[in-house]
Amino acid sequence: MLFNSYEFLFGFVPIVLLGAHFLAGRGQQRLGVAWLVGMSLFFYGWWNPAFLGLIVGSVVFNFLVGSYLARHRLARGARLTLLGGILVNLGAIGYFKYAGFLVSAAGHAIGTNWETSGIVLPLAISFFTFQQIAYLIDAYRGETEEDDLLNYFLFVTFFPQLIAGPIVHHREMLPQFLRRGATRLRPNHLAVGITIFAIGLFKKVIIADGMAGYATPVFAAADRGFALTFPEAWSGVLAYSFQIYFDFSGYSDMAIGLARLLGIRLPINFFSPYKADSIIEFWRRWHISLSRFLRDYLYIPLGGGRAGVPARYRNILITMLLGGLWHGAGWTFIVWGGAPRTLYLHQSRMAKC
Numbered sequence: 001m002l003f004n005s006y007e008f009l010f011g012f013v014p015i016v017l018l019g020a021h022f023l024a025g026r027g028q029q030r031l032g033v034a035w036l037v038g039m040s041l042f043f044y045g046w047w048n049p050a051f052l053g054l055i056v057g058s059v060v061f062n063f064l065v066g067s068y069l070a071r072h073r074l075a076r077g078a079r080l081t082l083l084g085g086i087l088v089n090l091g092a093i094g095y096f097k098y099a100g101f102l103v104s105a106a107g108h109a110i111g112t113n114w115e116t117s118g119i120v121l122p123l124a125i126s127f128f129t130f131q132q133i134a135y136l137i138d139a140y141r142g143e144t145e146e147d148d149l150l151n152y153f154l155f156v157t158f159f160p161q162l163i164a165g166p167i168v169h170h171r172e173m174l175p176q177f178l179r180r181g182a183t184r185l186r187p188n189h190l191a192v193g194i195t196i197f198a199i200g201l202f203k204k205v206i207i208a209d210g211m212a213g214y215a216t217p218v219f220a221a222a223d224r225g226f227a228l229t230f231p232e233a234w235s236g237v238l239a240y241s242f243q244i245y246f247d248f249s250g251y252s253d254m255a256i257g258l259a260r261l262l263g264i265r266l267p268i269n270f271f272s273p274y275k276a277d278s279i280i281e282f283w284r285r286w287h288i289s290l291s292r293f294l295r296d297y298l299y300i301p302l303g304g305g306r307a308g309v310p311a312r313y314r315n316i317l318i319t320m321l322l323g324g325l326w327h328g329a330g331w332t333f334i335v336w337g338g339a340p341r342t343l344y345l346h347q348s349r350m351a352k353c
Contacts, residue, residue: 001046003163003254004205012043013258016159020183020262032183033154036262040157044123051122054092055157061088062132063152069136070145082140086133093129096121101329124163126326128156130293135170137297144171151177160258164251166269166289176264183262193260200253208247214239245274248287283320290326294319 001008016039023032045052065085072078094102100119135155138144146152155173156162176182218236222228228236252270259266273285283291299319305312317338324337 001043003251003258004201012039013261015039017185017261021185024181024184027181029178029180029182030150033150033177036159036177036183037150037153037157040154040159040162043159044157044162047123048120054122054125055128058089058092058128058132059153059156060149061085062136062156063146063149066132066136066139066152067145067147069139070142070147073140073142078140082136085136089129089133089136093125095119096125098325098329127165127167128162130290130326131167132156134167134293134297138170144169146170146174158259158264160255160264161266164248164255165287166252166255166267167293168267168289172267173264179263182264185261186263189260189263193257193262195257196260197254197257200250200255200257202250203246203253204250208243208245208250211239211243211246215243290323294323298322 001012003009016036019035019039020032023029023035041052041056044055062085065081069078069082069085072081096119135144135146139146146155151174152170154177155168155170158173158177161168215236218228218232219240222233222236249270252268256266256268267289269287269289271285271288273282276282276285299315302315302318303311304315321334321337324333324335327333327336
């Protein structure tokens, strides 16, 4: 169920809003949370009900591990428990998202045509996996704690940010959900939410999908081996640049607008990166919540810039290469992740001169 589909706009959203408002108005906070969880799981299962078991299993597993870490973070085996929890999460995303790529790459390396088939990439697995890894680390650090499974379900599955982000923290979302009467419909929230959602919808449907009409034929022709002229090639590249820009920007706006309809404020996830004055600023503006995750849970734990300039550059390259690979399984994503980051390092050096 896409944000711009008729069934979502004229069926799902009104039902969710009315149900949440009705329960909040009668002080049924617990039922209100259950309502949002149930509707969020329905939203996820609309795509493929078979994967409901995956997300439910992931939520229950991480809740149990996180609860243990929050209560026993100083215990002898806490670090090992944290590592095990992270590895299970990475194992799931590695199998579904990267197994085919790794098998194919290994086959090419030894001259064998190895292929995998039948592995379907579950919807939003990158988002809900990274979000829960962050929760486990925060619980281990003593920065957050959750002893209610239903509340934790809502934190992970809340439908506005489940599919396309942002990657949010437990401590910034649960207090909003648990405010008294939090999801009652209020004119100011409705006005702001509808406005932001409408802007995002325009970006997605009119601009991004419109640009796809120019970009897709060009890339399809190149894939079939047709020789493109200089204007054709550049028109396709520029059209695709605007397509992905307004597609992600539109979904980010729609997510913020949908949450605001319910009185929930999501963090900004996309801040006009094409207006950036430098490579460094560009990556601070594009997918802000992913950059925050990579900084706080990978770059800084690797040592950040504390161990000298060479280690700092190494940590930046590792972090940002993985950031590129996060977007997809393929050598193009690795190159996309690494090449601009090399410029990032070069620009960082120049800035210090």
